Amino acid sequence: MVQHDIKRVLAYSTISQLGYMFMACGVGAYAAGIFHLLTHAFFKALLFLAAGSVIHALSGEQDMRKMGGLRKRTPITFWCMSAGVFAIAGIPPFAGFFSKDEILYRTFTSNNPLHIVLWLVGLLTAGMTSFYMFRLWFKTFFGEPRIEQQTNAHHSVHESSWVMLLPLAILAILSVVGGWIGIPAALFGSNRIERFLGPVFANGAASEAVVSTTGHGLELALTLVSVLVAVAGFYIAYIFYYEKPGTAAALAERHRPAYNLIKNKYWVDEFYSAFLITPLLMFTRGVLELVVDYGVVTGSGQAAGAATRGLAWIERKQISGNIRSYAGWLAIGAAAVIAVMIFGNSMWGTR
Numbered sequence: 585m586v587q588h589d590i591k592r593v594l595a596y597s598t599i600s601q602l603g604y605m606f607m608a609c610g611v612g613a614y615a616a617g618i619f620h621l622l623t624h625a626f627f628k629a630l631l632f633l634a635a636g637s638v639i640h641a642l643s644g645e646q647d648m649r650k651m652g653g654l655r656k657r658t659p660i661t662f663w664c665m666s667a668g669v670f671a672i673a674g675i676p677p678f679a680g681f682f683s684k685d686e687i688l689y690r691t692f693t694s695n696n697p698l699h700i701v702l703w704l705v706g707l708l709t710a711g712m713t714s715f716y717m718f719r720l721w722f723k724t725f726f727g728e729p730r731i732e733q734q735t736n737a738h739h740s741v742h743e744s745s746w747v748m749l750l751p752l753a754i755l756a757i758l759s760v761v762g763g764w765i766g767i768p769a770a771l772f773g774s775n776r777i778e779r780f781l782g783p784v785f786a787n788g789a790a791s792e793a794v795v796s797t798t799g800h801g802l803e804l805a806l807t808l809v810s811v812l813v814a815v816a817g818f819y820i821a822y823i824f825y826y827e828k829p830g831t832a833a834a835l836a837e838r839h840r841p842a843y844n845l846i847k848n849k850y851w852v853d854e855f856y857s858a859f860l861i862t863p864l865l866m867f868t869r870g871v872l873e874l875v876v877d878y879g880v881v882t883g884s885g886q887a888a889g890a891a892t893r894g895l896a897w898i899e900r901k902q903i904s905g906n907i908r909s910y911a912g913w914l915a916i917g918a919a920a921v922i923a924v925m926i927f928g929n930s931m932w933g934t935r
Contacts (some may be wrong), residue, residue: 585716586836586847589646590635591641593720597672598628600709604687607702613690615781617640619766620683622777626762627671627680634665635745637752642731648720653729657741662725664752669721670761673714674814679763681811684710686766686775689806707813714817720826770800770807 587593601624608617639646641658655662676686688710692703731741743749746770767773805845824832836843 585712585719586843588648590638590648590651590720590724591632591646593627593648593716594631594635596632596716597713600713601628601672604684604706604709607691607706608687611691611694611696611699611702613687613694614785615778616683616686616690619763619777620680620687620779621761623652623671623679623683623763623766626755626758627668627678630664630668630752630759631672633748633755634661634668634752637661637748638665640748641741643740645731648723649812651724652727652729652731653725654741655725657729658743660749661752664749664756666721667756667759669717671763673717674710674810675714675818676811677760677764679759679761681814682763682766682768685807685810686768689768689803692806693802707810710810711813711817714814718818718821719825722821726826727829749857768803770803806869834924851897 601620605617605620605624608614608620613668614763638654638658638661641649641654645651667678671680688703688706691699691706694702696702701752729741743891764773766775766777768775824835841853845851872899
């Protein structure tokens, strides 16, 4: 919610949406998880490609603090990306609304003992998703252009070519209508994707039984709540980044520790590096590389080579072609055999 890199915002949102899919699988709503995987493919591909179009329009700039006012400069990118933003935010009748609402409903009506807690977590995440996506939307396309304040690049901002815009247009259409294959009966649909996946997942019949026993009133009520939460996220982003642009900065300044905690991603990367990566590197470089690799693997090879060279040197000394040398070695060998025969019996005894 406080990241400034447009691609980083989308990357973390992907993690969030994957969490939605796993939550669906966790409560046994496998068809709903696959449904969200399908719609997410449409609007997230659209958002990443649209972000690429924005970056291309700004000659490589990715910082949203240097954007703004692109709605008129890049109108096709704006409208296409708007479809993706509304879809991921869960605004009806866009694709993400139906799949996300299905997951929330299945979670609420599941037999999981924590189903209310999980539903509240999903609902809170839906509001956060709406907020940070409309934050991206307002900071990128609305307000005064901020790119000129950083670089004098007024004339360099341009719309992308049709090679880039055509995929955006196709994905924008799918981000609007892609979720219509999963419209539930409560909204006068037939949820065709769940019926299609019913033979694959054993809980298909159970899901229909839940709907028949609870009726459509509960589903409509939960749908209304999720839409209100998405609208609330939009409204907060509208106030913070369009109506009163300095509100977010002032709030961050008043709550600097919390802001820094979120901005630095809870220092997960630093913790991971300090307590996992660094010790692992020390172990691999200090033990595996020095002891095992150089000491055992390389050392054994070098020791075998040195032993081979030493034995070869001894053999060369023995097989020199000199008759006197051969006689000397023969005398030494004979003396060793006689010594063993004489002193061996006295030292170890005989039987």
